Amino acid sequence: MATPQQSSARFRPATDFPKTIAQLPPVEAEQLYTEMRDCLIFTNRSRAQLVRRNEEHKQKTLQLRANVAQMQQLINQLELDKQQLAVKNQQVVAELSQQVQIMSGHFDQLTAAYDAIADIDNPVGFMAQPNRFFRFIQALKAVILFWRDEKEPLLGEPPSQVLPDHTNRTNPYGTDADRRENPQMYQDPASINRSLLDD
The missing domain is CATH 1.10.287 (Helix Hairpins)
Incomplete structure (x- = not known):
């Protein structure tokens, strides 16, 4: 074996x-x-x-x-x-850049409007150019509304709705006549042009 x-x-x-x-x-x-x-x-x-x-x-x-x-x-x-x-990071950067540009534009407008009323301590100067003061208020309002719209989403709240200007025809302050008499109170192109012509 x-x-x-x-x-x-x-x-x-x-x-x-x-x-x-x-x-x-x-x-x-x-x-x-x-x-x-x-x-x-x-x-x-x-x-x-x-x-x-x-x-x-x-x-x-x-x-x-x-x-x-x-x-x-x-x-x-x-x-x-x-x-x-x-791509998302690029979008975020682009959006931030756009927001910075918008905010910078608002501040430029606010600065220009403030420079126009730098002599506000002089009552005569204020009464002579009231439209400049209203433009300053409009520029300040734009900055506040922009800041409010940017802050509220971070707090988890719905975006604030900007109240429209006085455009209701039933409101005496929103009539065409009021727009012609007080164009500085409105932000539509026609009113802005009238306000500039009044200076």
Whole structure:
């Protein structure tokens, strides 16, 4: 019977065995049968191990491919999130820049309106140019309304609604005649032009 030292020799070619055992003594025939049986058992075991390991490698390969696909999906999602975040940041910067420009414009108007009434301590000067004082009030109102609209969303409150000017025809202060008499009280283009012409 084959010993452990003969394991390496169990993979033997068919030419190592006689084509017939008719001429062999019973003892040699039995020994030859034992060697062939051991070789077959070893071959079958080796084949089963190879099949099992091959299947394990296939499963590991499939799992690895799935992991790679998942990682690639995560990378793509991260790249998309990065791009969206960059776009959002650009929008925030653009909106902030726009708000700064608007606020700067309001302050420029307020400064110009204040410079026009710098001699407010002089009653004669104030009475002579009342339209300048009303323009200063309008510029101050624009700054206050702008600041209020910017602050209220941060407090979780709905944006404040700016009350319209006196435009109701049923109100005597909102009639066309009042607009012509007191254009400095209104902010529509026609009233502003009339107010400038009155100076």
